[in-house]
Amino acid sequence: MDTKTLEMLKRVSENYDIKGSIEGYSKYLNGHINDTYYVKFSVDSNSPGKYREYVFQRINDYVFKEPSKVMHNIKEITRYWNLLENKPDCDIITFLDSKSGENYIYCDGSCWRVCSYVENSVSYETVEDPKVLRSAGYAFGRFQYALSGFPIEKLYETIPNFHNTRKRLDDLFKVVTADPLGRVKGVMKEISFFERYYSLASRLVDMQNRGELPLRVTHNDTKYNNILMDKDTCELLCVIDLDTVMPGLSMYDFGDAVRFAANTAVEDETDLSRVGLNMENYIEFTRGFISASKDFLTKNELENMALGAVVITIELASRFLADHINGDKYFRIHRPNHNLDRARCQIRLAQDMIERYDEMCEIVRDVYMAPAKKYRKSLELAKVLY
Ligand code: GN1
Ligand code: MG
Secondary structure, rough: OOHHHHHHHHHHHHHOOOEEEEEEEEEEEOOOOOOEEEEEEEEEOOOOOOOOEEEEEEOOOOEEEEEEEHEEEEEEEEHHHHHHHOOOEEOOOOOOOOOOOOOOOEEOOEEEEEOOOOOEEEEEOOOOOOOOOOOHHHHHHHHOOOOOOOOHHHHOOOOOOOHHHHHHHHHHHHHHOOOOOHHHHHHHHHHHHHHHHHHHHHHHHHHHOOOOOOEEEEEOOOOOOHEEEEEEOOEEEEEEOOOOEEEEEEHHHHHHHHHOOOOOOOOOOOOHHHEEEOOHHHHHHHHHHHHHHHOOHHHHHHHHHHHHHHHHHHHHHHHHHHHOOOOOOOOOOOOOOOOHHHHHHHHHHHHHHOOOHHHHHHHHHHHHHHHHHHHHHHHHHHHOOO
16 A cells, blocks of 8 residues: 555545544546545454445546536535435435535545445446346436436536537647647548538537527436446446536437447557447447436437437547647546547547448437337336346
């Protein structure tokens, strides 16, 4: 154990009513933004088997300029969630109150929060069983449904224009012009992709600006690994990573999940021949998500779900590429050119989605138009996995 980290975690823990002393910790490596630690406390030195497990997280304030607003959003939706009459069959992560009663603290100038480790839980990076992905789709659909009555004006837009894809592409073109590290010459082909698909990528923002799509409370980071499941039964336990819960479009949550979980390869795959849309995964996710949300979504939202997947994939590709050109300031990298690899992978995936777009739309339509019996069956199947 590194003593500096240990001391820091200790100082954080002193702000909470946590008993015992730190027995060990490990760092999670999968997030691109925050620093996350699993921390184990032995409760009583006389009975070594007794311990409590927590997750400590330092919020990245380069990305989240006002962490207290992030935590405000989380507090508000958690309160609402806990008062729901019809409890959703999947939970959301709850942060502990500090000694001063807030769901976060400041330590050494950084904002931290702590939650109990969810026992026997696991989160997956890749989809082993598409049926479990259906269950994940159900969880994210239920998330939106459960929060559909939440007074949206209570939420801050913690990262302004987070999914304003038109602006994301404009920002990319600006950094291309600035070219602070001379990296642009190596990515001309990639840049032309964004020029070509600029208007396609802007379509949802334009529809939103014309008032054709309602704002919802959205999760905005619906990666498969943001769902905790029971290690043994794959039962849904809870939705995590509530940092970007904000007003948004329903299609972004659908689309981002598809982007991550229905890729035939990982997010940063360098062998682009392995990258593409996994249609079986897409179908299963669609079934789960739509079965949980179809009753409250508008026809226009349902009709544009597949577009959400295309748009969000192009958008993330542009964000990775912009960060590469800008010197990797936003997304944590684990190797040189990592953000470029990520961007190329997302571009390849978006190209594949564009080619198969009609089929993607057909599938969504088939699922939401399915006669009640068939629809109920798909819902039941999703529930069997609980
Ligand atoms: C970031 O850190 P992580 O993995 O939870 C990013 C998302 C991206 C994602 C890509 C606040 O999320 O928007 O989709 O990486 N979060 C933020 O893997 O920008
Ligand atoms: Mg996140």
